[in-house]
Amino acid sequence: MEDINSKVDEEVNVVTRTEMLRQLDSLQEWDVIVIGGGATGLGIAMDAASRRYRTLLVEQADFAKGTSSKATKLVHGGVRYMAQGDLGLVREACYERGLLLKNAPHITKNELFVIPNYTWLDHIKYTIGLKFYDFLAGRLSLGTSKYISKQETLEALPTIKSEGLKGGVTYHDGQFDDARLALNIAQTAIEHGACVLNYMKVTGFIKSNNQKVVGVEMKDVETNRIFRAMGKTIINATGVYVDSIIQMDRPEASNMIRPSKGVHITIDRSFLPGEHALMIPQTSDGRVLFAVPWHNKLIVGTTDTLYDKAELEPEAVEDDIAFILETAGAYLTRKPRRSDVEAVFAGLRPLAAPRGEGAKTKEISRSHKIMVAKSGLITITGGKWTTFRKMAQDTLQKAIEVGSIHSSKCITARLPIHGFQESVDRQNPLHFYGSDLEKLNQLIMANPEWAEPLVEGYPFNRAQVVWAVRFEYARKVEDVLARRFRLLLLNASAAIAVAPEIARIMAQELGRDSWWVQKELDDFRALAQAYRGNPILETA
Numbered sequence: 001m002e003d004i005n006s007k008v009d010e011e012v013n014v015v016t017r018t019e020m021l022r023q024l025d026s027l028q029e030w031d032v033i034v035i036g037g038g039a040t041g042l043g044i045a046m047d048a049a050s051r052r053y054r055t056l057l058v059e060q061a062d063f064a065k066g067t068s069s070k071a072t073k074l075v076h077g078g079v080r081y082m083a084q085g086d087l088g089l090v091r092e093a094c095y096e097r098g099l100l101l102k103n104a105p106h107i108t109k110n111e112l113f114v115i116p117n118y119t120w121l122d123h124i125k126y127t128i129g130l131k132f133y134d135f136l137a138g139r140l141s142l143g144t145s146k147y148i149s150k151q152e153t154l155e156a157l158p159t160i161k162s163e164g165l166k167g168g169v170t171y172h173d174g175q176f177d178d179a180r181l182a183l184n185i186a187q188t189a190i191e192h193g194a195c196v197l198n199y200m201k202v203t204g205f206i207k208s209n210n211q212k213v214v215g216v217e218m219k220d221v222e223t224n225r226i227f228r229a230m231g232k233t234i235i236n237a238t239g240v241y242v243d244s245i246i247q248m249d250r251p252e253a254s255n256m257i258r259p260s261k262g263v264h265i266t267i268d269r270s271f272l273p274g275e276h277a278l279m280i281p282q283t284s285d286g287r288v289l290f291a292v293p294w295h296n297k298l299i300v301g302t303t304d305t306l307y308d309k310a311e312l313e314p315e316a317v318e319d320d321i322a323f324i325l326e327t328a329g330a331y332l333t334r335k336p337r338r339s340d341v342e343a344v345f346a347g348l349r350p351l352a353a354p355r356g357e358g359a360k361t362k363e364i365s366r367s368h369k370i371m372v373a374k375s376g377l378i379t380i381t382g383g384k385w386t387t388f389r390k391m392a393q394d395t396l397q398k399a400i401e402v403g404s405i406h407s408s409k410c411i412t413a414r415l416p417i418h419g420f421q422e423s424v425d426r427q428n429p430l431h432f433y434g435s436d437l438e439k440l441n442q443l444i445m446a447n448p449e450w451a452e453p454l455v456e457g458y459p460f461n462r463a464q465v466v467w468a469v470r471f472e473y474a475r476k477v478e479d480v481l482a483r484r485f486r487l488l489l490l491n492a493s494a495a496i497a498v499a500p501e502i503a504r505i506m507a508q509e510l511g512r513d514s515w516w517v518q519k520e521l522d523d524f525r526a527l528a529q530a531y532r533g534n535p536i537l538e539t540a
C-alpha cells in the first residue's frame, strides 16, 4: 500500500504550501505580487505566471473564501445588463464565457435557461431581447435562443405554474462550480511557477524613500510568522476589502466601495426536476431571480441590498430568505417553505459606492475598474466571475503601461485550466475533478478502505479528504466542506454531521493534535449555523 500511495504522490507532483513558504523566504524580488485569492487575484496570478513573471499571490483565508465561492454559479453574459443597456459588458462577458467553457470544460457546462412568460407582451419582449443576446455572443455563442409554446415550457419545467402561462423563451448560458474553479486557477498558476499561498494576510506595505510601494508585509495566519516580500508591481485584488488595502498605502483615502449583499438558498431538486434552469426576469424589487440545478440540488437567488461593512461571511437574514421563497413560490406549483431550505449563503458585491440620492446598487455598472495610485499600487475592483480572465489581462497591461514590469504577451485566452479534459462524463458525480479523477481513483485503489461514502446521498469519501489536504491546499475543516466538497452550501446540517470525521482525517494528514480537532469543530459549527440560516422551523 505504502508504495502505491507514494507513487500517487509522485505522479501528482504538487508543490506544497511548505515548499512555497521556502520560495517566499528565498526570492529577493518578485515581478508581480497579488493581494487577494478570489477570482480576480487568482486570475491575475495565473496570467502573470503564464507570462513568466515571477509571481506571488497571498490570500488571508482560503482561496475563494470571500465572494468568489458565493456566486449564482453562472458563466454568463448577463441578460440583466443587456436590459440596462450595458452592451459592452454583455459582449465582453459572452466572449469570456465562450473561452472559459473551452478552457475548463470539466468544471463548467452549457446550461439551458427557460423564462416562462405570463403575458403576451413579455413573451414578445424576451423573445426579441434574447435574439439580441445571441447576436452579442457572436461566434462563441453557446446555442441560439428559442420561442417555445406553453406545452413545451411545461415539458421543460414540469413544476412551474401553468395557470395564465402563455409560453416561454429558452436561451443558453454557462454554469460552473465557483470555488473549485478558483482552486483550479490557483493550481494552474502554481504549475506555471507562481507561489500561491492561502492563510497569508497582508498587514502593511514597505515603501521606498520616494513613497513608492515596493513590498508587502504579511503574516502567516497559521503560525503568526511575519514575512516580507519585495515586488516590482503590487496589485490589490481584495474585492470588498480594496479600501482597507488602499488605506494601508494612504490612510486618508476615503472609501470607494459600498458592498451589496446577495443571498441564495439551496432546496431539493424535486422543486424543479429536470436539467434546465428557471430564470425569473422581473422580481418585485426589479431584479432577476434564478433557480439553477447544481450538484443535484437547486440553488435559488439572489437578492441585492446594501451592506455596511466588508466581511467574508455576511449574514443572511430572515427577510432575504423570505423574499427568495416568496418569489420562487409564485412560479412553482409546490411552494418551498422555510423548513425546505437546506442551506443559505451570502456574498458581497464590491460595487462602487452609489452616488446621488436614491441611487440603487442594481443600477451600478458591473464593469471592472483599474486604478493606479501615486505610490504605484494598482487596484482592481468590480467585474464578474465570468470576466476574471479579461480583468487579469487588463490589470497586467496597466502594469506594463505604467512601466513597473516589462512587456509580455498574454496567453490565457487559450490556456487549459488545471483539470482540463477533452471529453467529460457528466454522469459521473465526480467529473468535476477532470483529469485529476484518474489519480484520485489510484489513491482509492491503494487504500480501498477510503472508498466508503462519508455522507449518505453525496459522492464524498475519505480519499477525497486526503486528496484535498495533499493536493488541493485544504488547511481547515471548512476548506473541505465549504469549498472542496461544497457540502456546506448544499446541506448545512449534513456538513455539520460529517465534520468530526473530516477533522479526524485531516488531523492525521496534517499531523495535528486533539486540541486542533476540537478548535476546528467549534469554528466549523459556529460558521455552519449561519449557513442553516438560524432556522425558525415551520410546523405546518
Ligand SMILES: Cc1cc2nc3c(=O)[nH]c(=O)nc-3n(C[C@H](O)[C@H](O)[C@H](O)COP(=O)(O)OP(=O)(O)OC[C@H]3O[C@@H](n4cnc5c(N)ncnc54)[C@H](O)[C@@H]3O)c2cc1C
Pocket: 035, 036, 037, 038, 039, 040, 041, 058, 059, 060, 061, 062, 063, 064, 065, 066, 067, 068, 069, 070, 071, 072, 073, 074, 075, 076, 200, 201, 202, 203, 237, 238, 239, 240, 241, 260, 261, 262, 263, 302, 312, 346, 347, 348, 349, 350, 382, 383, 384, 385, 386, 387
Ligand atoms: C451574490 C452574488 C452572486 C454572483 N453571481 C455571479 C455569477 O453567477 N456569475 C458571475 O460571473 N459573477 C457573479 N458574481 C460576481 C463575482 O462573484 C465577483 O465579481 C467575484 O467573485 C469577485 O471576486 P474578487 O476576487 O474580486 O473578490 P473576493 O472573492 O471577495 O476575493 C477577495 C479576496 O481578498 C482577500 N483579502 C482581503 N484582504 C486581504 C489581505 N489583507 N491579505 C490577503 N488577502 C486579503 C479576501 O480574503 C478574499 O478572499 C456574483 C456576486 C455576488 C455577490
